[in-house]
Amino acid sequence: MIDFTFSEEQNLFRKAAREFAETEIAPHVAMMEETGRDWDPVIKALCNAEMMAITIPEAYGGLGLGYVARLIALEEIARVSVATAMMMQVGGLGIEAIVKYGTEEQKKKYLPKLANGGSFSTEAVTEPSGGSDPKGCGTSYKKVNGSYVINGRKCFITNSHIADVLVVMAISEDTPDTFSTFIVEKDMDGFKATHEEKKVGMRGCNTGELELKDCMVPAENLVGKEGKGLSVAMATISDVGRGGMVGCALGLHQACLDASKKFANERILYGKPISNLQAIQFKIADMKIELEAGRLLGYRAAAIQDKGERSGNEFAVAKYFTTEAAQRAAKHAVDIHGGYGCMEEYDVTRYLRDAYVLGPSAGTSDIMKVIVARWVLS
Amino acid sequence: MVNIVVCVKAVPDPSFSDKLKIDPVTKSLPRLDIPLVINPLDSRALEAALQIKNKYGAHITILSMGPPPAGNIVRECLALGADKGILLTDPAFAGADAFATAYTLAKAIEKNGAVDVVFCGMASSDGATEWVGPEIATFLNMPVITMVREIVDDQGDEWIVKADYEHGYRMVKLKLPAVITVTRDLNHPKPLSFSGIIKARSKEISEWDHEKLEIPVERVGLKGSPTKVTEMTRLENRRNVKMIEGSLQEKVERLVQILSNAGVV
Numbered sequence: 001m002i003d004f005t006f007s008e009e010q011n012l013f014r015k016a017a018r019e020f021a022e023t024e025i026a027p028h029v030a031m032m033e034e035t036g037r038d039w040d041p042v043i044k045a046l047c048n049a050e051m052m053a054i055t056i057p058e059a060y061g062g063l064g065l066g067y068v069a070r071l072i073a074l075e076e077i078a079r080v081s082v083a084t085a086m087m088m089q090v091g092g093l094g095i096e097a098i099v100k101y102g103t104e105e106q107k108k109k110y111l112p113k114l115a116n117g118g119s120f121s122t123e124a125v126t127e128p129s130g131g132s133d134p135k136g137c138g139t140s141y142k143k144v145n146g147s148y149v150i151n152g153r154k155c156f157i158t159n160s161h162i163a164d165v166l167v168v169m170a171i172s173e174d175t176p177d178t179f180s181t182f183i184v185e186k187d188m189d190g191f192k193a194t195h196e197e198k199k200v201g202m203r204g205c206n207t208g209e210l211e212l213k214d215c216m217v218p219a220e221n222l223v224g225k226e227g228k229g230l231s232v233a234m235a236t237i238s239d240v241g242r243g244g245m246v247g248c249a250l251g252l253h254q255a256c257l258d259a260s261k262k263f264a265n266e267r268i269l270y271g272k273p274i275s276n277l278q279a280i281q282f283k284i285a286d287m288k289i290e291l292e293a294g295r296l297l298g299y300r301a302a303a304i305q306d307k308g309e310r311s312g313n314e315f316a317v318a319k320y321f322t323t324e325a326a327q328r329a330a331k332h333a334v335d336i337h338g339g340y341g342c343m344e345e346y347d348v349t350r351y352l353r354d355a356y357v358l359g360p361s362a363g364t365s366d367i368m369k370v371i372v373a374r375w376v377l378s
Numbered sequence: 379m380v381n382i383v384v385c386v387k388a389v390p391d392p393s394f395s396d397k398l399k400i401d402p403v404t405k406s407l408p409r410l411d412i413p414l415v416i417n418p419l420d421s422r423a424l425e426a427a428l429q430i431k432n433k434y435g436a437h438i439t440i441l442s443m444g445p446p447p448a449g450n451i452v453r454e455c456l457a458l459g460a461d462k463g464i465l466l467t468d469p470a471f472a473g474a475d476a477f478a479t480a481y482t483l484a485k486a487i488e489k490n491g492a493v494d495v496v497f498c499g500m501a502s503s504d505g506a507t508e509w510v511g512p513e514i515a516t517f518l519n520m521p522v523i524t525m526v527r528e529i530v531d532d533q534g535d536e537w538i539v540k541a542d543y544e545h546g547y548r549m550v551k552l553k554l555p556a557v558i559t560v561t562r563d564l565n566h567p568k569p570l571s572f573s574g575i576i577k578a579r580s581k582e583i584s585e586w587d588h589e590k591l592e593i594p595v596e597r598v599g600l601k602g603s604p605t606k607v608t609e610m611t612r613l614e615n616r617r618n619v620k621m622i623e624g625s626l627q628e629k630v631e632r633l634v635q636i637l638s639n640a641g642v643v
Contacts, residue, residue, distance in 0.1 A: 008450055008453060009575060009579070011450070012450075012453070012454060012457055012570065012575045013572060013575060015454070015570060016457075016569065016570035016571060016572060016574075016575060019569045019570060020569060023569060024569075049569075049571065049572075050571060050572050050573055051572075053572075053573075054572065063572055063573060063576060065572065065576070069572070073572075
């Protein structure tokens with residue numbers, strides 16, 4: 001018999017993350033929504049609460065807790081603010097590249113600061129030519145006098161303007177189809193965060209463009225072996241990136257269900273709460289069924305990841321299912337709220353906008369299906 | 379180093395209060411599937427102990443009486459920074475009133491060894507008798523100050539505390555060892571942290587029954603309880619709308635009078 005229950009310790013992690021989200025993140029959500037910025041307080045809170053340290057090994061100042069714990073934290077934070085969870089999850093991508101592929105010197109230099117909140121990170125792969133086709137990468141590098149010189153532009157990069165440490169993928173100018181990844185620090189000459197995006201949802205989550213103009217990166221900042229950059233980028237995105245989006249989707253889905261339950265029990269129609277109406281009950285049942293199924297997929301994939309096994313395919317299934325289900329849940333939540341669901345003072349309007357940003361992040365639903373089909377047919 | 383015992387009760391999560399039902403026979407609150415949390419005022423008691431520990435160094439023992447699931451609450455207290463946990467768990471402890479509870483807790487405090495301060499919440503959110511703290515002090519032959527809202531001076535073995543009084547407060551000097559019960563105004567408990575949860579892995583929780591405490595079964599639980607709840611009812615909260623007529627000045631005066639009569643202002 002398989003034991004699907006969380007351990008006592010994991011339940012405490014959830015409680016800690018929930019308390020953190022409700023007390024430290026929730027007060028900032030309205031301002032983030034209004035301005036589309038104002039992310040500083042939540043980034044500071046994430047760092048102070050050791051949320052960025054969860055997957056960093058203890059030897060480098062982290063908590064060494066792994067991916068189920070990370071998923072629990074992301075789910076609880078996304079329940080309150082998907083925008084904040086998104087910045088946390090993408091921060092985890094830069095961390096993962098260094099943890100998994102970094103040299104000992106890189107780990108010692110960067111991980112302790114990333115764990116204690118002294119710096120924040122991201123990974124930059126997507127370009128104007130597209131994110132689903134990383135081989136279409138136009139950002140190039142060239143070895144000059146023992147260093148690497150990078151030129152190009154990255155777009156739709158989460159944490160573009162707040163990251164101090166960026167793991168950037170580029171293609172060799174000299175050798176065709178040779179990709180490498182580099183640690184770029186925000187203060188390096190030639191690096192600049194440029195345009196800030198205004199998104200339909202996840203407002204207050206920093207997303208923008210990066211410009212690398214003759215950006216000189218020391219040779220010791222190469223992450224992994226030269227020519228293996230595509231593997232570094234894809235391995236981190238497929239496991240940690242998709243896993244992070246599952247956390248964002250599950251938290252948003254739970255928020256939709258919570259808001260719908262509250263409204264359906266309080267809204268009186270025909271002399272009774274609308275939760276007595278079967279039409280409403282069916283929507284709530286659909287939301288609950290899909291949430292439970294999504295949790296099983298997501299936490300199973302994270303448990304596989306914690307065993308040290310590749311979990312990209314399992315996360316592709318979970319990412320597809322949970323993000324699509326969260327979009328359906330957000331629509332149900334808005335529908336249950338009727339006219340109120342069109343008023344911005346109700347959180348469900350934010351949930352609907354946030355839900356549509358879940359789709360393309362870390363690979364669209366169509367790309368997930370391509371991956372799953374390849375998995376089946378291979 | 380100061381030796382502190384914090385008495386902690388696992389109570390039904392107040393956010394599930396709409397699901398609480400009164401057992402018509404036992405007049406108790408069956409726990410059913412309602413999650414247990416640390417009694418909110420006991421969290422303040424623990425935070426007070428943690429602040430002493432941060433300032434002067436202290437060893438904090440968590441003491442809780444309840445069924446085995448209450449062990450999760452003890453673990454949470456260890457994750458918040460306490461050093462050791464003792465769960466008093468025994469089917470014979472079931473149905474204890476405040477007197478039997480205080481007796482059992484006092485015996486455990488004696489068995490645990492030297493103690494300088496016993497912190498308790500002023501009351502539990504489910505029982506709300508406010509008796510357990512003072513009764514522990516009686517059994518231990520210690521002074522007790524109830525409803526403490528501020529610890530003014532905590533140096534040495536003579537403390538000064540500010541405690542609520544019916545229409546004000548009193549400043550009290552007390553000699554340790556002593557029992558202190560605290561109000562919600564005392565502090566704001568710090569939240570759980572992931573690293574605190576990890577540190578709690580290596581902290582010990584002991585489970586003690588009446589035999590371990592070397593007390594007769596007649597002195598604990600329902601058998602050892604001289605009081606019995608014979609009736610318990612739910613308070614009905616109803617909205618009462620009253621329209622106030624007249625000029626703005628008259629309306630304001632009338633509103634102030636109504637609020638004043640209701641004891642709100």
